[in-house]
Amino acid sequence: MILMIDCLFVHAPKKVGSYLEILKMPLGLTALADRLSSAGIRSMIMHLAIEQKLDPEFDLNRFIKENRVKIVALDLHWHPQSYAVIETAKMIKSANPDVMTVLGGFTASLFAGEILKDHKAIDFVIKGDAELPLEKLAHHILNAGPADELITIPNLAFRDGDKIVENAQSYTIDPVVFDSLKILNLSLIRNSGIYNRIYHFERTLQKAPIDRILSGQSFAYFNLGRGCTTNCSFCGGAKAAQCLINGRGDIVARSFGSAVEDLKQAKEYSIDTIYTSFDPYPGTDYYLPLFELIRKNRLELGIYFECWSLPSKAFIEAFKSTFTDGSRIIISPDCGSERARGLNRGFSYSNRELIDTLDQLNNKKIKTDVYFTLGLPFEERSDIKETEELMELIKNRYDRFFKAKIMPIELDPGSPMWSDPEKYRIKTDRTTFKDLYQAHNRTPSLGYRTDKFSEPEIIRIYRDILKKLA
Numbered sequence: 001m002i003l004m005i006d007c008l009f010v011h012a013p014k015k016v017g018s019y020l021e022i023l024k025m026p027l028g029l030t031a032l033a034d035r036l037s038s039a040g041i042r043s044m045i046m047h048l049a050i051e052q053k054l055d056p057e058f059d060l061n062r063f064i065k066e067n068r069v070k071i072v073a074l075d076l077h078w079h080p081q082s083y084a085v086i087e088t089a090k091m092i093k094s095a096n097p098d099v100m101t102v103l104g105g106f107t108a109s110l111f112a113g114e115i116l117k118d119h120k121a122i123d124f125v126i127k128g129d130a131e132l133p134l135e136k137l138a139h140h141i142l143n144a145g146p147a148d149e150l151i152t153i154p155n156l157a158f159r160d161g162d163k164i165v166e167n168a169q170s171y172t173i174d175p176v177v178f179d180s181l182k183i184l185n186l187s188l189i190r191n192s193g194i195y196n197r198i199y200h201f202e203r204t205l206q207k208a209p210i211d212r213i214l215s216g217q218s219f220a221y222f223n224l225g226r227g228c229t230t231n232c233s234f235c236g237g238a239k240a241a242q243c244l245i246n247g248r249g250d251i252v253a254r255s256f257g258s259a260v261e262d263l264k265q266a267k268e269y270s271i272d273t274i275y276t277s278f279d280p281y282p283g284t285d286y287y288l289p290l291f292e293l294i295r296k297n298r299l300e301l302g303i304y305f306e307c308w309s310l311p312s313k314a315f316i317e318a319f320k321s322t323f324t325d326g327s328r329i330i331i332s333p334d335c336g337s338e339r340a341r342g343l344n345r346g347f348s349y350s351n352r353e354l355i356d357t358l359d360q361l362n363n364k365k366i367k368t369d370v371y372f373t374l375g376l377p378f379e380e381r382s383d384i385k386e387t388e389e390l391m392e393l394i395k396n397r398y399d400r401f402f403k404a405k406i407m408p409i410e411l412d413p414g415s416p417m418w419s420d421p422e423k424y425r426i427k428t429d430r431t432t433f434k435d436l437y438q439a440h441n442r443t444p445s446l447g448y449r450t451d452k453f454s455e456p457e458i459i460r461i462y463r464d465i466l467k468k469l470a
Ligand code: SF4
Pocket: 228, 229, 230, 231, 232, 235, 236, 237, 238, 239, 308, 346, 347
């Protein structure tokens, strides 16, 4: 059957040897596709790795031709996708020269001009929030609008002959538009039954049997808002990065009423669990009215909630009485050393406060993941020793439903340490898109060293810690 798709959103994960990275798609994609569909632009979201899993012979170019696709929108949000996305665009453009390719997402936004200059396979880049610009661009392409129309589209970067034009980034989403979006219209994702269940198969998607995936826990990725209220040294989504990439000075959030409608919609798609990472006022009662609404509407849902600091006692109580038993709280102290934590985390706290909170979660039998890292700016060997000790303490003090995990960080474009390496005393050879594109076609690496640790040292210490914890 010919589907007649005007705009096909394609998500291309990164291949790392025998597994894939960046399996989750940016959260805004469903809202973008829904907005285009509502404007009469037939849209579909495709996860390339899922198509290739279902059919190893899957031919994206044939799909594009058969279904008369006019626009391919590729998300280049997370930098590890840099190589995969550009190569996918090249492959599409060489077989379908009339199809227009457009990129969006944080990484594409940050390097829009360079991407257009170096990669002729990309026709357009939308910088920052994309709802209005993409709709205007799609209308322009589908109606063969006049060339000078392009300069009227906010946030758009495009090629005009040999010249790269970057229009002013004058559109950022406001609360009214944000509330009007349907952000969990999962029906627009092709093979969403599988996509909704890949959470537990992040490293094993290619090998896992389909029926095992389909019988697993289903997740919807849902953030109440966009932006952050603080700056962690390593975060490409920090307040300063949001300003740089999206022109967003403050957070923007949906109303709780719309959020409940989103969650009802998720239930219609048989979602068991919501995964969320938007906690701009941690330790406050911000979420309590929403949790109350969820209870009033008798929405039986699990949640994985990433806390950006420590949750309050009232939050923990409300969490326990609102969500199902499989729910999890995720806390990231990042390091055992209060000194290093204070220098790197926007929202910091003492180890005493952390342990008191973990005790409360343990008493309530709330499943909890505690995330650490290493190789942070200003970190010394003695700080990493404190991380090891704190992880050991968590392992010994709490029930089995507590997990302490550690993972080195990769340099995130747009993050404070990327923007000001001198201040954070790091060195990197990644400053351009070309650096990212080349780096992500090689063996995975962190992309930086600190004044105290080289990259191989960070990896070696990380492996030693893993061995000890095992
Ligand atoms: S890691 Fe820090 S800066 Fe990034 S979103 Fe979380 S709290 Fe904000």
